[in-house]
Every structure is written in structure tokens, then in C-alpha cells.
Amino acid sequence: MIKIKAKDVDVFYGKKQALFNISLDIEENQVTALIGPSGCGKSTFLRCLNRMNDVIDICSVKGEILINDFNINDKGCDVVRLREKIGMVFQKPNPFPKTLYENVSYGPTIHGIAQSKQEMDEIVETSLKKAALWEEVKDRLHEPGTGLSGGQQQRLCIARAISVRPEVILMDEPCSALDPIATAQIEELIDELKKEHTIIIVTHSMAQAARVSQNTGFFHLGQLIEHGSTDKIFKNPDNKKTQDYITGRFG
Amino acid sequence: MNKNKEQLLNKRYKAEQRFRLYGQSAIFMALLFLTIFIFKIFSTGYSAFQKTWLIVPVNFDAELMMLDENPTKQDIEDADYYEIALQSMWNLDPNANEDQQNQLKRMVSYFFEREIKQELLKDPNLLGKTKEVYLTASDDLDQVFKGNYPRDLPEDQRRVSDYQLKIFDQLVANGKVESKFNISFFTNADSREAELAGIASSFMGSIFSILVCLMIAFPVAVLAAIYLEEFAPKNRFTDFIEVNINNLAAVPSIVFGLLGLGVLLAIFQLPRSTPLVGGITLSLMTLPTIIIAARASLKAVPPSIREAALAMGASRMQTTMHHTVPLSMPGTLSGTIIGLAQALGETAPLILIGMVAFVNTIPGSPMDPAASLPVQIYIWAESAERGFVEKVSACIMVLLGFLIIMNLFAQIIRHKFEKKWS
Amino acid sequence: MPEAPHTVKSYEEELKNLNANIIKMGSSCEEALGKAIQAITTRNSDFAEAVINDDEKIDKYETLIEQQVVNLIALRQPMAIDLRETVTALKMSSDLERIGDLAKNISKRTLLLNENLPKNLVDTLNRVSTSVQKQLKSTLDAYLERSAPMAVNVWEGDEQIDDLTNLCMQEVIKYLKENEKNLEDGTHLLFVTKNIERIGDHTTNVAEQIFYLVKGEYLEGDRPKGTVPIVTGEK
Numbered sequence: 001m002i003k004i005k006a007k008d009v010d011v012f013y014g015k016k017q018a019l020f021n022i023s024l025d026i027e028e029n030q031v032t033a034l035i036g037p038s039g040c041g042k043s044t045f046l047r048c049l050n051r052m053n054d055v056i057d058i059c060s061v062k063g064e065i066l067i068n069d070f071n072i073n074d075k076g077c078d079v080v081r082l083r084e085k086i087g088m089v090f091q092k093p094n095p096f097p098k099t100l101y102e103n104v105s106y107g108p109t110i111h112g113i114a115q116s117k118q119e120m121d122e123i124v125e126t127s128l129k130k131a132a133l134w135e136e137v138k139d140r141l142h143e144p145g146t147g148l149s150g151g152q153q154q155r156l157c158i159a160r161a162i163s164v165r166p167e168v169i170l171m172d173e174p175c176s177a178l179d180p181i182a183t184a185q186i187e188e189l190i191d192e193l194k195k196e197h198t199i200i201i202v203t204h205s206m207a208q209a210a211r212v213s214q215n216t217g218f219f220h221l222g223q224l225i226e227h228g229s230t231d232k233i234f235k236n237p238d239n240k241k242t243q244d245y246i247t248g249r250f251g
Numbered sequence: 252m253n254k255n256k257e258q259l260l261n262k263r264y265k266a267e268q269r270f271r272l273y274g275q276s277a278i279f280m281a282l283l284f285l286t287i288f289i290f291k292i293f294s295t296g297y298s299a300f301q302k303t304w305l306i307v308p309v310n311f312d313a314e315l316m317m318l319d320e321n322p323t324k325q326d327i328e329d330a331d332y333y334e335i336a337l338q339s340m341w342n343l344d345p346n347a348n349e350d351q352q353n354q355l356k357r358m359v360s361y362f363f364e365r366e367i368k369q370e371l372l373k374d375p376n377l378l379g380k381t382k383e384v385y386l387t388a389s390d391d392l393d394q395v396f397k398g399n400y401p402r403d404l405p406e407d408q409r410r411v412s413d414y415q416l417k418i419f420d421q422l423v424a425n426g427k428v429e430s431k432f433n434i435s436f437f438t439n440a441d442s443r444e445a446e447l448a449g450i451a452s453s454f455m456g457s458i459f460s461i462l463v464c465l466m467i468a469f470p471v472a473v474l475a476a477i478y479l480e481e482f483a484p485k486n487r488f489t490d491f492i493e494v495n496i497n498n499l500a501a502v503p504s505i506v507f508g509l510l511g512l513g514v515l516l517a518i519f520q521l522p523r524s525t526p527l528v529g530g531i532t533l534s535l536m537t538l539p540t541i542i543i544a545a546r547a548s549l550k551a552v553p554p555s556i557r558e559a560a561l562a563m564g565a566s567r568m569q570t571t572m573h574h575t576v577p578l579s580m581p582g583t584l585s586g587t588i589i590g591l592a593q594a595l596g597e598t599a600p601l602i603l604i605g606m607v608a609f610v611n612t613i614p615g616s617p618m619d620p621a622a623s624l625p626v627q628i629y630i631w632a633e634s635a636e637r638g639f640v641e642k643v644s645a646c647i648m649v650l651l652g653f654l655i656i657m658n659l660f661a662q663i664i665r666h667k668f669e670k671k672w673s
Numbered sequence: 674m675p676e677a678p679h680t681v682k683s684y685e686e687e688l689k690n691l692n693a694n695i696i697k698m699g700s701s702c703e704e705a706l707g708k709a710i711q712a713i714t715t716r717n718s719d720f721a722e723a724v725i726n727d728d729e730k731i732d733k734y735e736t737l738i739e740q741q742v743v744n745l746i747a748l749r750q751p752m753a754i755d756l757r758e759t760v761t762a763l764k765m766s767s768d769l770e771r772i773g774d775l776a777k778n779i780s781k782r783t784l785l786l787n788e789n790l791p792k793n794l795v796d797t798l799n800r801v802s803t804s805v806q807k808q809l810k811s812t813l814d815a816y817l818e819r820s821a822p823m824a825v826n827v828w829e830g831d832e833q834i835d836d837l838t839n840l841c842m843q844e845v846i847k848y849l850k851e852n853e854k855n856l857e858d859g860t861h862l863l864f865v866t867k868n869i870e871r872i873g874d875h876t877t878n879v880a881e882q883i884f885y886l887v888k889g890e891y892l893e894g895d896r897p898k899g900t901v902p903i904v905t906g907e908k
Contacts, residue, residue: 052561057484089556092560110563110564110565111564157559208751235889242753243754246752247754248679
């Protein structure tokens with residue numbers, strides 16, 4: 001089933017066009033990886049999906065992005081509610097400099113999800129459990145989140161993202177600052193999370209894209225060159241550019 | 252070729268050594284000046300914290316005070332002490348002629364009758380008895396006792412006469428002169444008499460000015476900084492504002508004084524010489540400093556925190572208030588304190604708005620006339636009496652202490668919070 | 674289709690080296706097969722000895738290629754075309770090694786055969802061996818050229834080999850039936866024929882791999898088979 005349908009998306013930074021005519025369908029409860037060289041627009045595209053590009057004054061987005069058949073670029077779309085539905089995990093682990101508990105409870109608090117302290121405790125616990133962090137931190141929920149290791153911090157960020165039960169989770173190079181063990185833990189987590197969430201991950205590691213995703217899209221110079229099932233892309237891509245990129249023959 | 256290389260290497264090492272030497276000597280110079288300055292201030296100023304007292308026997312003669320046998324408290328309050336005070340001093344030399352009696356009277360401060368009165372108020376039973384009372388020595392004798400007064404000058408060039416010195420030396424020999432910690436320096440307002448002058452008025456004036464300045468400058472500056480940094484669109488207009496805020500920080504303080512004079516006093520008719528006007532004027536001066544500090548610390552909050560909050564669905568306002576502003580507070584606060592410390596040391600604008608007036612009362616509110624510590628230094632430094640020289644240094648010491656405490660406070664705030672969140 | 678060079682030059686070198694080794698191993702096999710056939714048709718035991726001795730070289734190539742492939746996978750994590758190159762090289766080398774073994778087996782049996790074999794039998798044998806030899810040659814050419822159509826040609830040609838093998842088998846059986854004394858030679862000849870056919874099968878395997886290498890897809894459909902399969906015992 002198609003969860004997100006992008007149609008002819010163009011993105012401009014001032015006069016410079018960053019994305020050209022991107023049309024991409026994203027399957028529900030699957031992991032879609034976006035790969036491509038630096039500056040190819042894959043992160044820009046990812047940030048279109050929860051309208052994080054709004055923060056940048058000079059950035060303008062054209063085209064339709066339908067999530068559950070609702071165009072999020074419509075004037076009537078409320079950004080705050082959109083971002084409740086679409087969580088995001090960033091490249092560098094960025095927990096709030098507050099306690100672990102406050103980190104995870106922040107989303108439910110501002111969106112008024114929990115009715116009582118008890119309910120909030122449950123949300124925090126399930127989110128941390130889903131992020132495979134509960135066992136490691138259950139005794140120090142009230143210590144600052146910045147005291148964790150990099151991998152734990154990133155899992156905390158994932159727990160924070162899933163605390164509001166988003167339908168889609170966007171991940172912008174979530175493992176680029178982590179060591180291989182922490183990376184493996186996150187990858188395992190992604191595999192678990194896709195049962196309940198649709199995941200879109202931008203990654204520089206092709207091996208990672210190959211490991212975690214079911215679908216892969218290859219971006220180059222602001223264009224979507226090829227999009228298809230991951231094993232097709234990595235075993236026998238249709239496009240010469242894709243092949244050159246994934247085999248390391250670029251430029 | 253190889254030799255060249257070696258020479259070059261040696262040259263580079265030598266250049267580095269020379270550079271270190273320049274740096275070290277610069278630091279040495281700075282420390283030397285600082286030491287000289289502090290030594291000078293302390294060596295002149297420390298004696299101001301001591302005060303010389305003459306111990307004089309006083310006969311609380313009811314008759315001379317025109318009191319009944321059993322006076323009420325009000326009676327004691329209203330009694331005339333001048334006569335017994337004069338008598339007590341004259342008794343130091345029963346053979347004194349009229350001129351000498353006059354000189355005896357001037358050996359203590361003009362305040363002496365009130366010191367005697369205080370003694371009686373403390374213990375009404377003294378009435379009709381004789382007791383040794385501590386009387387504040389005149390500023391000149393104070394200086395003599397502290398050894399700051401050149402005795403070998405010819406008599407007509409001194410303010411202390413040979414006769415006074417003779418009596419004083421007798422008192423010293425009898426152990427009737429004592430030096431004690433000078434509490435009145437901290438509790439008295441300014442006075443024309445150096446031995447009685449204190450910093451209470453100017454200290455309170457400074458505190459009130461700083462409080463007014465803080466209450467106006469801090470909220471305005473922080474709100475301005477938050478708006479400029481987090482909400483305002485980045486365009487030419489905001490760039491223009493930014494440049495001008497930076498320019499404002501460089502405007503000489505006396506210009507702000509003129510502004511206070513022209514606008515606050517002339518147009519708004521606010522009371523002259525008050526910490527209120529002083530504080531408002533200082534807040535204008537401190538505003539750009541705090542805005543710049545607050546913006547810098549807002550900028551230093553990593554964008555990733557803002558992104559994290561926004562991506563969680565927080566509104567811009569929530570992002571700013573829940574995350575950015577609390578994180579920037581340590582930097583903002585320490586910037587504020589440093590700005591206030593600057594304002595605390597400011598003299599020129601305060602002189603222009605009239606805070607240079609002679610104020611011999613301790614202000615109870617920002618609406619009462621007051622001086623401020625740096626202005627007090629200026630006033631005393633202008634005075635001719637020898638007794639004020641040490642007061643100037645002592646006042647500088649108090650001001651420096653105040654500034655050091657504030658800066659220390661800024662450092663502590665910064666360190667404490669930085670440690671917590673890093 | 675020549676690929677653009679890799680950004681990492683040593684990776685490029687390793688892939689080229691692997692490619693070159695496959696080609697060298699292929700030509701060694703081609704040579705071994707040629708000599709084995711010559712040995713049996715011209716009754717030249719020198720050629721036979723040479724084939725037997727050279728087999729060691731082919732085995733060494735297989736080991737070398739296997740090591741290179743494992744290294745590439747472990748250290749370079751090849752993707753797409755490079756991955757297919759690597760995996761194909763591994764599979765091709767094992768097929769080629771089998772071809773080498775079979776040629777050696779033929780030569781061993783050649784040494785045991787009687788000097789005088791019926792001419793028509795030798796002719797038939799010669800025909801099937803030459804076809805197989807041609808097949809192997811075109812397969813290696815297909816590999817060199819990275820040509821899928823050439824690989825398909827080889828694949829389709831296997832049918833003819835099977836037919837020729839059947840014919841040859843029938844000839845050998847006839848020879849066996851003629852005289853009881855022919856029992857030993859006949860049995861050897863049966864194995865020789867079977868070995869030649871197997872070489873053809875391995876060649877077809879290689880052709881399939883080349884097709885996968887080039888296209889990234891598998892050759893669809895059943896492998897073409899000879900018309901009368903009873904004698905070979907296969908379906």
C-alpha cells in the first residue's frame with residue numbers, strides 16, 4: 001500500500017533549484033532508503049516530508065506530497081499536527097539537555113497525549129522499550145540524556161520520535177556518527193519499527209541501505225535517477241549512473 | 252640543501268621562542284601595573300577602615316543639662332548636651348585660656364555632643380555620674396595618629412596646632428587614644444567632615460541604580476534578542492538594526508548622560524539626582540551589551556536542538572521558550588552581570604543627571620536623591636581635606652570588591668550550567 | 674560494455690586481475706581440451722602426458738581465483754556489476770576446473786587405449802570433441818566480449834552436442850558388441866564420450882553464468898536436450 005505519494009516536487013533555495021520533478025511512492029510499513037552523493041537533494045527531499053524546510057526562509061517547495069491522500073503542501077495543512085504524525089531522527093544524536101524522562105515525555109506533553117502522570121509513565125516506558133533502551137536506562141530516567149553514549153543517545157532520539165506514535169519516521173543519516181555496534185543496534189531497531197511505522201532513511205552507507213531497506217531511491221544532482229526494490233538496485237540497477245554510484249565508479 | 256633546512260628549522264624554533272618571550276613580558280607588564288595599582292590603593296586606603304577615638308571622662312551633670320531628678324526618656328532626648336560636652340573637653344586642660352579651650356573643642360568631631368547623648372540614652376542611670384566616653388577624633392588628629400600627618404611642618408602650615416598636639420600626645424601617653432574598626436564608614440552618609448563621612452548613601456544609590464537598570468534593561472534586552480535571533484526575518488532591515496545595536500554599544504557613556512538629562516529630566520520631569528533616573532540612563536547604556544550577549548548565547552545553542560523540538564511538533568514559540576531560551580540563559584545572565592558591572596563603574600552619565608550632589612541622607616527608595624560609588628570617589632577626590640585621601644582609596648576598594656563579586660557570580664553561573672548540560 | 678574506472682584504483686586493479694586470471698584459466702582449459710582431443714584422435718601419448726601434467730596449473734588457478742573472490746567480498750563489498758563479476762568468477766572457476774579434470778581423465782584413458790581403433794569411431798569422437806572445443810572457445814569469447822547473445826548461442830548449441838554424444842555412444846556400443854576383446858577399450862571409450870559430453874555441460878554452465886553476469890538475470894527455460902536421451906541415462 002502506498003503511504004506517501006510525491007508528485008512533481010520541485011524545491012528551490014532562493015533562485016537555485018535543489019530538486020527537480022521528484023515523483024516517488026513510498027510503501028507503508030516498509031523501509032525506503034534514499035541514497036546518492038552529497039548535495040544530491042536526498043536530505044532536502046526528506047525534509048519536505050515533514051515540512052522542515054519551512055524553517056529555512058529562502059526555501060520554497062512546489063508540487064504535491066500526498067500523505068494518506070492529503071496534500072501536506074496545502075495551505076490548510078497544520079505543520080504542528082503534521083509533525084506529530086511524521087517523526088524525525090537526525091544525523092547527530094540531539095537529545096534535549098534535559099532528563100531522559102523529559103526527553104521522551106516532551107512530545108506527548110506538547111500534544112496533550114497523556115491524561116495522567118501514570119499514562120505518561122507508560123508512554124515513556126513503552127517508547128523506551130520499543131527503542132531497545134529501556135533495560136539500559138530504567139534506573140536513571142531522571143539523569144540528563146546528554147550523559148548517554150552516542151548510540152544510546154540516538155536510540156533516545158528514536159524513543160522520543162516514537163513517543164507520539166507517528167505513522168512515518170524520517171531518519172536523516174541516523175548512524176553516521178555511531179560506531180558499528182551502535183549502528184547494528186539501530187539497524188535492528190529499524191527492522192522492528194517498520195512493523196508499525198513507515199520508515200524513510202537517508203544514508204551515505206550503501207551497505208546500510210542494502211541491509212535495512214526494502215526499497216531504494218537513488219538521487220543525483222537533484223533528480224531521482226532510479227527507484228525500485230533494494231535487491232534490484234544493488235544487484236542489477238537499470239540506470240548506468242546508479243550502477244556507477246553503487247559500485248564506486250563515480251565522477 | 253640539508254644544511255639550509257636545518258638552519259630554517261632553527262630559525263623557526265627561535266622565532267617561536269621570541270614570540271613566547273614577547274607574550275610573557277606582556278603578561279608580566281600587565282601584572283606589574285595591576286600590582287602597583289592595587290598596592291597603591293590598599294596602602295593608602297586600608298587606614299580608612301580604622302577610626303581614632305579619644306577617651307574622655309564625661310560628667311553627666313543633670314544641672315548643666317537642665318534635667319530633673321527623674322527625667323523621662325523624652326526629657327533625656329530633648330536635653331542640652333552641649334554644655335557638658337564642652338566641659339568634658341575643657342577638663343582635659345583646666346588651665347586653658349579661651350583660645351585654647353576653642354582648640355580643645357576642635358580636637359573631636361562636631362558630632363561629639365551626640366555621641367555623649369547616645370551614651371546616656373543607652374544607660375540613663377549615668378545621670379549625675381562620670382564616665383569615660385569614646386569620642387570621634389577630628390580628622391586631622393586621626394591622620395596624626397595614623398602617622399599620615401607631617402608633624403615637622405611649621406605650625407602656621409598645619410591645621411593642627413602645637414597646643415592640640417601637646418594635649419593629644421598626653422592622651423596617647425595615658426592610653427586614652429584608641430583605634431577601632433571604622434563602622435561609621437559603612438553606616439554613615441557623606442559628610443563635610445572627613446572623620447564622619449561614609450559610603451552608605453552612595454552604596455545604596457549604586458544598588459538602587461543597578462536594580463532599576465536591571466529591571467529595565469534585562470527584560471527589554473532579552474526580548475529584543477530573542478525576537479531578533481529567533482523570529483525576525485533575516486533581511487536588510489534587521490541587518491540594519493543589528494549594525495546599529497553594535498554601534499550603540501560603542502557610544503560614549505556621556506552621550507547617554509546627555510540623553511538622560513535632556514529627555515528624562517527635561518521632558519519627563521523625573522526627580523533630579525535620584526537612582527531612578529540614574530538607573531534608567533544606565534539601562535540605556537547597558538541595553539546593547541545585554542542584547543549582544545543574549546544574541547551570542549542564543550546563537551550558541553546548537554540548531555540541532557531547535558530542529559529536534561520543531562520535528563517533535565513544537566511550535567516556534569514552544570521551541571524558543573522550552574529549549575533555546577533556557578539553554579541560552581547562563582550566557583545571557585553572565586553577559587548581563589558584566590553589563591551591570593560596567594554600569595556600576597560608570598560616572599559620567601550620573602554626573603550629568605545630577606547624582607553628583609552632596610547627599611547626607613541614606614536613600615530609602617530609588618526616588619530619593621543619592622550618589623553612587625564612583626561619583627562618591629569623584630566627589631571625595633575633589634575635596635581638600637587630608638582625611639578624604641584615604642577615603643577615596645577605601646571607596647575604590649569597596650567598588651572593586653563589588654565588581655569582583657559580580658564578575659565572580661557571572662563566572663559561577665556560567666560554569667555551573669555549562670557543566671550541567673555539556 | 675567497458676565500465677568507467679573505480680574511484681579506488683586498487684579495487685579496480687583487483688577486479689582486473691581476477692578477470693585476467695579467469696581468462697588465463699579459460700585458455701588453459703581450452704588448451705588442455707585441445708591436446709586431449711588431439712591425443713585421442715592422433716594417438717599421441719605425449720599430448721596426453723602434457724594434459725595430465727598441466728592439470729595442476731588449472732587447479733592452482735581455481736584456488737587463486739577463489740582466494741581473490743573471498744578477498745574482494747570481504748574487503749571491498751562489491752555491488753551490482755562488480756558483485757556479479759565476482760560471484761560469476763567463483764562459479765566459472767569451479768566449472769573450468771571440472772573441465773580441466775575431465776580433460777585429464779580423457780588423457781589418462783587415452784594412454785590405456787589400444788593403438789588401433791576403428792576409423793569411423795574415431796571420426797565420430799573427433800566430431801563431438803571438436804564441437805565441444807568450439808563451444809568452449811565461443812564461451813570464453815563471450816566472456817571476453819561480455820556478450821549475452823554469444824552466451825545464448827553456446828547455450829542453444831548444447832543440444833547439438835547432446836545429439837552428437839548420443840551418436841557417438843551408439844557407435845561405441847556397436848564396437849562393444851562386435852567383439853568381447855573390445856570390452857576394455859569400449860568401456861574406456863564410453864567414459865571418454867561421457868566426459869566430453871560433461872565438458873559440454875560445464876561449458877553451457879559457464880555460458881549461463883556469463884549471461885547472468887551481463888544481464889543480471891537468469892537464462893529462462895529448460896536447457897535444450899538431445900533427442901534420444903536413453904543412452905546417457907539422463908532425462
